[in-house]
Amino acid sequence: MNRAVTLSEVAREAGVSPSTVSRILNGTARVNDAKARQVRLAIEKLGYTPNTFARSLATGTSGSIGVLTPDIASPFYNDALSGIERGLMGSGYSPIIISGHWRTDEEEHAVALLLNRRVEGMIILGGQLPDHDLHALAARLPVGVLGRAIDLGAHGGVSLAMDNRQSARDLVNYLIGRGHRVIGHISGPPDHADARQRLDGYRDALQERGLRFDPALVVQGDFQESSGLIGMQRLLQGHSDMTAVFVANDQMAYGARLALYRLGLRVPEDMSLVGFDDLPGSSYTMPPLTSVRQPMAEMGQWLARYVLSRLRGEEIEPFEPRQELMLRESVASRRGR
Amino acid sequence: MNRAVTLSEVAREAGVSPSTVSRILNGTARVNDAKARQVRLAIEKLGYTPNTFARSLATGTSGSIGVLTPDIASPFYNDALSGIERGLMGSGYSPIIISGHWRTDEEEHAVALLLNRRVEGMIILGGQLPDHDLHALAARLPVGVLGRAIDLGAHGGVSLAMDNRQSARDLVNYLIGRGHRVIGHISGPPDHADARQRLDGYRDALQERGLRFDPALVVQGDFQESSGLIGMQRLLQGHSDMTAVFVANDQMAYGARLALYRLGLRVPEDMSLVGFDDLPGSSYTMPPLTSVRQPMAEMGQWLARYVLSRLRGEEIEPFEPRQELMLRESVASRRGR
DNA sequence: CTGTTAGCGCATTCAA
DNA sequence: TTGAATGCGCTAACAG
Numbered sequence: 001m002n003r004a005v006t007l008s009e010v011a012r013e014a015g016v017s018p019s020t021v022s023r024i025l026n027g028t029a030r031v032n033d034a035k036a037r038q039v040r041l042a043i044e045k046l047g048y049t050p051n052t053f054a055r056s057l058a059t060g061t062s063g064s065i066g067v068l069t070p071d072i073a074s075p076f077y078n079d080a081l082s083g084i085e086r087g088l089m090g091s092g093y094s095p096i097i098i099s100g101h102w103r104t105d106e107e108e109h110a111v112a113l114l115l116n117r118r119v120e121g122m123i124i125l126g127g128q129l130p131d132h133d134l135h136a137l138a139a140r141l142p143v144g145v146l147g148r149a150i151d152l153g154a155h156g157g158v159s160l161a162m163d164n165r166q167s168a169r170d171l172v173n174y175l176i177g178r179g180h181r182v183i184g185h186i187s188g189p190p191d192h193a194d195a196r197q198r199l200d201g202y203r204d205a206l207q208e209r210g211l212r213f214d215p216a217l218v219v220q221g222d223f224q225e226s227s228g229l230i231g232m233q234r235l236l237q238g239h240s241d242m243t244a245v246f247v248a249n250d251q252m253a254y255g256a257r258l259a260l261y262r263l264g265l266r267v268p269e270d271m272s273l274v275g276f277d278d279l280p281g282s283s284y285t286m287p288p289l290t291s292v293r294q295p296m297a298e299m300g301q302w303l304a305r306y307v308l309s310r311l312r313g314e315e316i317e318p319f320e321p322r323q324e325l326m327l328r329e330s331v332a333s334r335r336g337r
Numbered sequence: 338m339n340r341a342v343t344l345s346e347v348a349r350e351a352g353v354s355p356s357t358v359s360r361i362l363n364g365t366a367r368v369n370d371a372k373a374r375q376v377r378l379a380i381e382k383l384g385y386t387p388n389t390f391a392r393s394l395a396t397g398t399s400g401s402i403g404v405l406t407p408d409i410a411s412p413f414y415n416d417a418l419s420g421i422e423r424g425l426m427g428s429g430y431s432p433i434i435i436s437g438h439w440r441t442d443e444e445e446h447a448v449a450l451l452l453n454r455r456v457e458g459m460i461i462l463g464g465q466l467p468d469h470d471l472h473a474l475a476a477r478l479p480v481g482v483l484g485r486a487i488d489l490g491a492h493g494g495v496s497l498a499m500d501n502r503q504s505a506r507d508l509v510n511y512l513i514g515r516g517h518r519v520i521g522h523i524s525g526p527p528d529h530a531d532a533r534q535r536l537d538g539y540r541d542a543l544q545e546r547g548l549r550f551d552p553a554l555v556v557q558g559d560f561q562e563s564s565g566l567i568g569m570q571r572l573l574q575g576h577s578d579m580t581a582v583f584v585a586n587d588q589m590a591y592g593a594r595l596a597l598y599r600l601g602l603r604v605p606e607d608m609s610l611v612g613f614d615d616l617p618g619s620s621y622t623m624p625p626l627t628s629v630r631q632p633m634a635e636m637g638q639w640l641a642r643y644v645l646s647r648l649r650g651e652e653i654e655p656f657e658p659r660q661e662l663m664l665r666e667s668v669a670s671r672r673g674r
Numbered sequence: 675c676t677g678t679t680a681g682c683g684c685a686t687t688c689a690a
Numbered sequence: 691t692t693g694a695a696t697g698c699g700c701t702a703a704c705a706g
Contacts (some may be wrong), residue, residue: 004455006699017677022701032675052453053390053399054699057682062390072422072434073415082410085436094450097409097434099422113431116389118341225621254621261623284562284591286598286623343683354693359685369691391683394698679704687696 005048013042025050056118064096065307066114066122068107068129072099075279076249077125080146080300084123087304093120093311095304104128111137121307123300124148126194142310144303146296148193158306160299160321164194164276167292167323168201169208171274172246174290174325176209179334180244180272183211185218186231186256188248192223198248198276217242221252228255236263243334244272250279250291257285268332278326287329294323342385350379362387393455401433402644403451403459405444405466409436412616413586414462417483417637421460424641430457430648432641441465448474458644460637461485463531479647481640483633485530495643497636497658501531501613504629504660505538506545508611509583511627511662513546516671517581517609520548522555523568523593525585529560535585535613554579558589565592573600580671581609587616587628594622605669615663624666631660 007025011018016035023029024039042048056062067084069077081097088095096119100107107129114122121142124134131150137143138157145152149161175183185202188195199218206213219234221227228247232255235245247253253275257267265271267287275282278293302319309316344362348355353372360366361376379385393399404421406414418434425432433456437444444466451459458479461471468487474480475494482489486498512520522539525532536555543550556571558564565584569592572582584590590612594604602608604624612619615630639656646653 004699008699018700019678019702020676023676026701028701030675035676049449049452051394051455051699053393053455054682055701056390057388057394057684058699058701060682071419073412073419075410075412078410078415082408085409094435098431112386115386118388118390225617229621254618257623258621258625280562281591281618284566284595286594288595341683344685345683355684356686356693357691360692363685365685367691372692388683391698392685394700395683395685397698675706677704677706680702682700682702684698685696686698688694690691690693 004051005046007048007050010039010042010046010048013046014038062118062120063093064117064119065093065304066111066117066119067095067097067125068110068114068122068127069097069099069125070102070107070127072097075251075281076277076296079280079296080125080303083297083300083302084304086297087301088308091304091308093308095123100127100129102128104130108133115140120311123303123307125300142307144306146299146303156310158303160303160319162294162321162323164197165201165204167325168198168246168276169205170201170325171276171290171292172202172205173209174327175244175246175272175274175331176205176211178244178272178331181211181334182239182242182244183217184235184239184242184245186221186228186235186245186247186252187218188221188223188252190220195223195248202246221248223249223251225251225255225258228252228257229259230255232256232259242271244274244331247273247275250275250277250282250289253289253291254281254285257289268330272331274331278324282326283328285330290328290330291326292323293326295321341388342383344385344387347376347379347383347385350383351375399455399457400430401454401456402430402641403448403454403456404432404434404462405447405451405459405464406434406436406462407439407444407464409434412588412618413614413633416617416633417462417640420634420637420639421641423634424638425645428641428645430645432460437464437466439465441467445470452477457648460640460644462637479644481643483636483640493647495640497640497656499631499658499660501534502538502541504662505535505583505585505613506542507538507662508613508627508629509539509542510546511664512581512583512609512611512668513542513548515581515609515668518548518671519576519579519581520554521572521576521579521582523558523565523572523582523584523589524555525558525560525589527557532560532585539583558585560586560588562588562592562595565589565594566596567592569593569596579608581611581668584610584612587612587614587619587626590626590628591618591622594626605667609668611668615661619663620665622667627665627667628663629660630663632658 008018011021098110124145126147138152138155143157145159150159187199219231221231275291278291282289345355348358435447437447460481463484475489475492480494482496487496524536556568558568612628615628619626
């Protein structure tokens with residue numbers, strides 16, 4: 001970039017002192033109208049752009065909030081990003097988004113980068129960061145975490161965790177209530193806390209209703225569509241009595257759905273299907289998919305507000321994210337049979 | 338944030354001068370091993386984090402590339418974001434992503450913000466920015482644009498535009514080739530260049546094959562699922578001879594698909610359906626949706642490399658994005674009828 | 675209301 | 691190999 005115009009150049013052009021220009025720029029003090037006009041003209045003429053670095057260095061504030069997301073292209077976390085943007089809007093703070101690609105080392109690197117950029121607060125979406133990293137972070141600045149059960153209260157940090165286990169349990173209970181007795185499960189990767197909790201919830205529900213937990217009814221996926229397809233194929237082998245499948249996320253449920261279609265099995269008449277996460281597309285699958293919805297956007301927005309409130313020393317009303325069973329058309333009743 | 342540790346404090350702690358610490362940090366010069374160890378120890382002990390602002394101010398470089406996306410939660414553009422991340426990886430540059438929410442004023446504001454942050458290059462995804470803004474930008478720094486046909490060659494900028502019109506034409510031609518004669522279209526918002534071009538392509542194909550363009554066969558949507566559903570319902574009224582519909586994007590095609598399902602119409606037996614964009618989910622719809630794929634991730638990656646090459650004064654091999662018809666199972670042949 | 679002065683934290687001369 | 695001095699562009703006292 002060709003050397004950028006500086007504030008002093010503007011000052012010289014307008015025939016005033018640098019501080020005057022600064023004051024006009026920031027509205028820090030009343031300034032003679034005529035001079036103000038001169039300055040605006042000079043700014044226009046020279047194409048002046050204030051240098052954030054210099055300003056931040058001088059003020060000691062960056063006006064930015066770091067956001068760490070595991071994947072910039074994840075339909076799941078992106079709703080939260082939208083929420084964060086909304087929450088920050090008009091606050092004078094802007095988000096700096098970095099993705100950690102589900103890798104601890106990259107995430108730690110990303111956090112370091114954000115710290116270098118002197119973000120004043122941080123929002124962490126899911127991810128693999130060890131708890132002690134999060135604690136260390138919360139001790140330095142306001143931190144909001146989404147999707148992990150961790151107690152940051154000691155430092156005043158906050159975590160919005162969804163109760164995956166309870167929701168999975170509700171979902172499977174719903175299936176049982178509709179008369180299903182042999183229920184398969186396509187699980188997520190076992191190194192993923194959410195996946196483990198959803199599996200636990202599945203097991204809880206079975207146990208609670210006196211149904212046997214059969215490991216053969218559980219196949220492992222990786223949260224991607226293709227693994228749902230394969231998982232369903234495997235479940236179908238040798239489980240002719242299975243009437244419903246709880247898939248650990250919607251993406252895999254889409255794959256499972258396709259596997260059934262390929263085999264000429266109807267949903268929900270021949271097989272009931274439930275997912276998890278309620279992706280935007282899940283209202284438009286065929287049939288619309290029963291799933292559990294986490295208010296990602298609202299959570300993101302609240303977290304942004306939380307960090308802002310901490311920064312301003314204000315109080316903020318607590319937020320209880322409610323997970324919601326989205327009952328749609330992918331589950332049939334087995335009562336009559 | 339509690340006052341951060343500075344380089345001088347590290348220097349004092351280690352008993353050396355600030356310049357020495359700086360040299361160790363940047364590997365600018367050989368330094369006595371013993372001192373280097375001292376310094377590393379001090380950095381560790383104090384929890385020192387270099388201040389990006391100060392460094393950028395001193396060096397006059399920011400090490401960041403601005404990325405403007407119309408929507409942080411768009412499944413379409415996010416693939417490009419992933420590609421950009423990949424393209425920048427290991428280059429020493431990192432992306433700063435801002436979204437403009439499809440609004441010209443917000444986009445201009447975002448660009449200003451990026452300029453303030455002294456990004457060294459910029460990548461613009463789609464959006465509503467007027468051409469002259471883009472030209473002005475390209476005159477200042479390396480710029481890569483995705484999804485808009487604009488000639489930035491004068492300044493050395495580049496634009497990777499997809500030929501929406503040609504692809505739409507190919508798609509509709511394909512339908513005609515499969516024996517369809519009455520083909521509906523659910524279009525995108527008319528203020529959206531992509532939408533207009535896709536409509537044009539639809540018209541081109543009909544004309545080319547001697548079919549009449551019937552305005553009643555075109556209904557307007559807004560690129561969202563729900564408008565596809567409504568659009569399909571409206572198309573179905575009074576067009577009993579329609580056998581195929583070209584939907585201007587996949588999201589709307591999902592909605593259209595659901596409308597058909599609700600009415601008990603089968604795809605593709607009763608109605609053929611084609612979309613546009615080939616979202617990740619489109620391989621898993623029921624049936625898998627025929628669509629046209631733009632290599633968004635590859636384009637994003639190449640654009641990142643392009644900007645880097647400009648920054649380094651290197652040459653880069655040109656990139657011809659190829660759009661690809663993804664022929665899947667949502668189209669039936671009408672030949673025999 | 676306005677100009678002058680003194681840093682903010684760092685990289686980079688220039689000497690030693 | 692190392693330290694001292696200087697300046698990047700801006701804001702914030704401090705005087706006037």
